[in-house]
Amino acid sequence: MKHHLHALLDRAMGALENGGQLAATERPSYQLDRSRQKGHGDFACNIAMMLAATAKRPPREIAQLIVDMLPASKFIDKVEIAGPGFINFYLTPQAYLGTVATILRAGSDYGCTNIGVGKKVLLEYVSANPTGPLHVGHGRGAAYGDALARVLKAAGYKVDREYYVNDAGRQMDIIATSVWLRYLDLCGESFDYPANAYQGDYIWDIAATVHREKRGRLFHGVENIFSNLNSDNPETYLDGIIARSKQLLGDGNYCMIFDLATDTLLENIRQDLKEFGVEYDRWFSERSLITSGAINKAIVLLKKKGHLYEEGGAWWFNTTALGDEKDRVVVRDNGSTTYFASDIAYHLEKFGRGYDQLINIWGADHHGYVARVKAAIQAMGQNDGALDILLVQFAVLYRGKEKVPMSTRSGEFVTLRELRKEVGNDAARFFYVSRKCEQHMDFDLELAKSQSSDNPVYYVQYAHARIMSVYRQMQDKGLGPKVDASTTALKVLTETHEQDLLTALSRFPEVVEQAARNHEPHQIAYYLRDLANGFHTYYNAHQFIVKDKATRNARLALIAAVKQVISTGLNLIGVSAPDSM
RNA sequence: GCCCCGGUAGCUCAGCUGGAUAGAGCAGCCGCCUCCUAAGCGGCAGGUCGGACGUUCGAAUCGUCUCCGGGGCACCA
Numbered sequence: 001m002k003h004h005l006h007a008l009l010d011r012a013m014g015a016l017e018n019g020g021q022l023a024a025t026e027r028p029s030y031q032l033d034r035s036r037q038k039g040h041g042d043f044a045c046n047i048a049m050m051l052a053a054t055a056k057r058p059p060r061e062i063a064q065l066i067v068d069m070l071p072a073s074k075f076i077d078k079v080e081i082a083g084p085g086f087i088n089f090y091l092t093p094q095a096y097l098g099t100v101a102t103i104l105r106a107g108s109d110y111g112c113t114n115i116g117v118g119k120k121v122l123l124e125y126v127s128a129n130p131t132g133p134l135h136v137g138h139g140r141g142a143a144y145g146d147a148l149a150r151v152l153k154a155a156g157y158k159v160d161r162e163y164y165v166n167d168a169g170r171q172m173d174i175i176a177t178s179v180w181l182r183y184l185d186l187c188g189e190s191f192d193y194p195a196n197a198y199q200g201d202y203i204w205d206i207a208a209t210v211h212r213e214k215r216g217r218l219f220h221g222v223e224n225i226f227s228n229l230n231s232d233n234p235e236t237y238l239d240g241i242i243a244r245s246k247q248l249l250g251d252g253n254y255c256m257i258f259d260l261a262t263d264t265l266l267e268n269i270r271q272d273l274k275e276f277g278v279e280y281d282r283w284f285s286e287r288s289l290i291t292s293g294a295i296n297k298a299i300v301l302l303k304k305k306g307h308l309y310e311e312g313g314a315w316w317f318n319t320t321a322l323g324d325e326k327d328r329v330v331v332r333d334n335g336s337t338t339y340f341a342s343d344i345a346y347h348l349e350k351f352g353r354g355y356d357q358l359i360n361i362w363g364a365d366h367h368g369y370v371a372r373v374k375a376a377i378q379a380m381g382q383n384d385g386a387l388d389i390l391l392v393q394f395a396v397l398y399r400g401k402e403k404v405p406m407s408t409r410s411g412e413f414v415t416l417r418e419l420r421k422e423v424g425n426d427a428a429r430f431f432y433v434s435r436k437c438e439q440h441m442d443f444d445l446e447l448a449k450s451q452s453s454d455n456p457v458y459y460v461q462y463a464h465a466r467i468m469s470v471y472r473q474m475q476d477k478g479l480g481p482k483v484d485a486s487t488t489a490l491k492v493l494t495e496t497h498e499q500d501l502l503t504a505l506s507r508f509p510e511v512v513e514q515a516a517r518n519h520e521p522h523q524i525a526y527y528l529r530d531l532a533n534g535f536h537t538y539y540n541a542h543q544f545i546v547k548d549k550a551t552r553n554a555r556l557a558l559i560a561a562v563k564q565v566i567s568t569g570l571n572l573i574g575v576s577a578p579d580s581m
Numbered sequence: 582g583c584c585c586c587g588g589u590a591g592c593u594c595a596g597c598u599g600g601a602u603a604g605a606g607c608a609g610c611c612g613c614c615u616c617c618u619a620a621g622c623g624g625c626a627g628g629u630c631g632g633a634c635g636u637u638c639g640a641a642u643c644g645u646c647u648c649c650g651g652g653g654c655a656c657c658a
Contacts, residue, residue, distance in 0.1 A: 029598095031598090031599095031600085035601095036601085037601080037602080039601095040601070044600090049600075052638080053637095059638085083600085084600080085638095166658065169657085170658070171657075171658045174658095312656085314656055325583075326654080328655095329656045330656095331656085333656065334656080338656070338657090338658095339658050364586070364651085364653080365653065367585050367586085367652070367653050368584080368585090369653095391585075393586060393587080393652080394651075394652070396651080434594080434595090435594070435595090436595085438585095438587080439594080440586075440650085440651060440652090442593065442594095444593085447593090455620090458620050459621090461620085462620050463621095465620090466618060466621085469617070469618060471617095473617050523595095529605075529606080530605090533605090536622065537621090537622065539617080539621075539622080540613085540619095540621065540622040540623080541623095543617065545617055580618080581618075
């Protein structure tokens, strides 16, 4: 409908320009929006006011010119000029009655738009290091990323969902070493476990597996590990332990523990996400960048383009020249490459796959990385505008009034799994996705766990369940669910509640489009709340299963359409639409 | 110190690519089940949109400054 009105306006403008009443250069990008208030019609356009300044004429006068030129349409009841110069459109019943038939015909395709047709997008989200179970902070990125993927698909984009696995680097060495130390403990050694090694119980679990399978074959006395280590600061000390572990275990055994730890933790993450309804098309391993030589290739490319220089034994990337606040190390003085080097290679690889747009969803703590990654992309001659980095702000956990401290290293955190178990997938996902991603989020566990009906997800799901229940009633009464959704049959839908519902239903495609364009799945959640409210109000005000067949049929068709849109909408944010509650 | 994000009703948040009287949920108060699920509906009350200045016909929305809260500024990942 919006597109229809746009076309009419453009034709009127064209006519005015051709007739010389308005200069063609003056056509601004105007707005055509749903009116906020009923007294202002169904759609409102601000074009006349946009033109007023350049045309040097009063907006209402310009509005009149445009209105006079508007082609006739069976969907427009009347057009009014109001306020400072708005053009308000009032639609005919025919305009929105048709949406019911459209919805029932299109089914779950209703709401899909084509703004993304022909465009390929790579969406990367969560990408948490496999150093432990996912916690509630990751849950937000997961729910948001997955919903965004669904919304973009509905808007016509071809979307690939990817998880970047940081299975290389120091953190993973710390994990492997932590496991070995716990294993030695299981072998009966007693020693001071380093405070900055991983503390979580899951380290014990993996160590127990090693102990069960290898018995004492990986044993070395702890004095061999800890003697003569530089303990000036905890991190150096830990690095020393890692080096000793590698040396004492030898490549084969060290890798065995490393791989077991990585595989176990990654599998755990995979399983968690899957159970949360979050799936991927590809798991991209950081180690594969090393083994494939992609990192070296990227470094060579940067050297060739003159972006690297050597200083203090390390290779630095001159990112300052490209908008970063400080140059960054790419190859350390010990010859190992940094995480940043991996990231450069990874993004180069992504660009090589031919996407129109790359979207990275990162935790807000990675904010410092945006500038340097963009700099790297420019340096390699790619268009950094094609990369969108969305930062998801932290969810701050509360137990009632009390803030819950969280740290992966200390093993002190609430896992996503615990949250799902206590709150349920639907409530968790709805809650996560109802806030825009850059908004800080207070997640009150007490409230979320309370299972009370306060949760908005139940409100929307309940509307769906209620409609299904009406259908069951119909069937019990032998009335059958046959619907006639023709405009003629729906003419009896004249109640205010019905009109409001029809308007809401016709808005859905616009909401999906907006949510996709702005990367804002929360708009779907808010829309659904609104639609459900319209339905519940209607439900309380009117009976659907009435004697009069025509009315009954029309109402049944209307709520069938509502049911479809609620179900489609919930699916877009990864929430189920139950038949009964 | 520099950089990001936020500051809207008692609480949690929408609205922010400028538009016509600022919205919702929860909490509070008052009503509604001989009737398709009351996990529902209706009503009342509640806000100088952190503050100041500026741009504009028009600012919660844009700009500058400022105050408060969160996060980031590693040869860590």
